[in-house]
Amino acid sequence: MGHVPKSGAIKAPGPAAAGKVDGIEARGVDDRELVRRAQHGDKEAFEVLVQRNQGRVFGVAGGILRNREDVEDIAQQVFLKAYFSLKRFDQRSAFSTWLYKITVNECWDLMRKRKVRPLVYESELTEEQAQMYLAAEGKTEPAPDVRERLETRQQLDRWLECLEERDRVMLVLKEVQGFTVEEIAEIMGINSNTVKVRLFRARQRIAERIRRKRQAAGV
Amino acid sequence: MSDRPKDTKENCEWFLNELEELPAEGPKWTTPQELLTRMPEAAREHAARCANCEAALQDFVDTRRALEEMRAGLPEAGPWFTGRVMAAIVAQEEEIEEKKNGVWISVRRLAPRLVAFAAVLLVLGGTWALELRRADQARGPEVRPAESLFETAPSTPVNDDLIASRYEEQGR
Numbered sequence: 001m002g003h004v005p006k007s008g009a010i011k012a013p014g015p016a017a018a019g020k021v022d023g024i025e026a027r028g029v030d031d032r033e034l035v036r037r038a039q040h041g042d043k044e045a046f047e048v049l050v051q052r053n054q055g056r057v058f059g060v061a062g063g064i065l066r067n068r069e070d071v072e073d074i075a076q077q078v079f080l081k082a083y084f085s086l087k088r089f090d091q092r093s094a095f096s097t098w099l100y101k102i103t104v105n106e107c108w109d110l111m112r113k114r115k116v117r118p119l120v121y122e123s124e125l126t127e128e129q130a131q132m133y134l135a136a137e138g139k140t141e142p143a144p145d146v147r148e149r150l151e152t153r154q155q156l157d158r159w160l161e162c163l164e165e166r167d168r169v170m171l172v173l174k175e176v177q178g179f180t181v182e183e184i185a186e187i188m189g190i191n192s193n194t195v196k197v198r199l200f201r202a203r204q205r206i207a208e209r210i211r212r213k214r215q216a217a218g219v
Numbered sequence: 220m221s222d223r224p225k226d227t228k229e230n231c232e233w234f235l236n237e238l239e240e241l242p243a244e245g246p247k248w249t250t251p252q253e254l255l256t257r258m259p260e261a262a263r264e265h266a267a268r269c270a271n272c273e274a275a276l277q278d279f280v281d282t283r284r285a286l287e288e289m290r291a292g293l294p295e296a297g298p299w300f301t302g303r304v305m306a307a308i309v310a311q312e313e314e315i316e317e318k319k320n321g322v323w324i325s326v327r328r329l330a331p332r333l334v335a336f337a338a339v340l341l342v343l344g345g346t347w348a349l350e351l352r353r354a355d356q357a358r359g360p361e362v363r364p365a366e367s368l369f370e371t372a373p374s375t376p377v378n379d380d381l382i383a384s385r386y387e388e389q390g391r
Binding site: 043046047050051054055057058059062063068071072075076079080083084152153156159171172175176178180181196199200202203204206207210211 | 239240292296301308311
């Protein structure tokens with residue numbers, strides 16, 4: 001996951017990461033110019049924007065949804081929505097900010113439709129779960145660290161369940177994706193002080209559950 | 220580095236702000252003491268004095284360490300993802316184009332029927348209007364009492380005439 005610089009605009013991985021796409025020389029072309037070209041029908045410019053921002057979109061959606069299939073579908077939907085709404089985008093905010101807003105909203109829409117808590121919804125086995133399954137079948141021995149990692153992840157999912165949706169998303173954006181408070185405020189459409197207060201409370205709740213677990217384990 | 224405010228409550232706010240502004244990326248730290256080494260001197264002093272902020276610092280460290288695991292397991296876009304998105308865009312554009320053409324095709328197909336329907340409406344409407352007019356004519360004009368050309372209705376006296384006639388009467 002790329003380092004996110006602390007600045008007013010959320011910056012995706014730089015132009016050097018985009019390379020050349022079917023004739024368009026993407027190095028040195030910033031997002032603003034690519035958006036302008038894409039708004040005039042240049043699909044290659046939009047393709048470069050997809051390449052630059054897909055990692056972060058996957059990261060944001062993955063932090064909220066966790067299920068790989070859902071994340072891929074949502075990520076595709078996000079870019080489709082962005083493409084067909086591009087003419088209405090006035091570039092008052094950065095393209096990446098606008099894209100992450102769409103990502104968060106699409107994730108929430110999916111969660112509302114499914115009406116299940118997304119962090120426990122897994123329709124396919126992760127690699128670790130597959131190893132555990134095979135071990136249960138007696139076909140192979142799971143690596144000790146795999147078991148431990150799986151348990152840790154499940155424990156984390158349970159802890160995050162205690163938070164409100166918005167607080168969970170904010171915590172993931174901050175701690176997992178590395179967005180700054182101002183960036184999160186812009187994505188969520190709220191005041192940065194509100195973000196700080198909610199993050200503070202979310203951490204208190206998670207930390208409380210961590211302490212209880214330690215006490216139960218006698219640590 | 221921000222200036223340290225003087226009031227205690229503001230010190231706490233300042234400390235929590237400094238904590239929140241710490242980037243997620245950077246050197247790894249596992250204890251509050253390690254984290255404090257990355258903060259200003261004033262923050263270290265404050266954490267040593269303020270139990271609430273020390274607790275907040277511990278919560279911060281615990282939560283960040285817990286969420287470390289989440290970073291490792293996040294799905295990533297495959298090399299085919301961009302192609303899939305662009306193909307989906309092209310497919311959706313074609314669908315939109317087909318729908319637009321579909322509307323016009325339907326209009327062209329229905330055009331003769333629409334014309335025929337309009338013609339029928341016109342004929343029916345015209346017939347109805349004509350029948351209405353004929354019915355009016357059949358009722359005929361209203362009959363009024365005959366008037367004589369030579370008979371004139373007495374005119375209503377004008378005030379001037381009345382005043383003049385009274386004046387004459389008084390003058391006699």
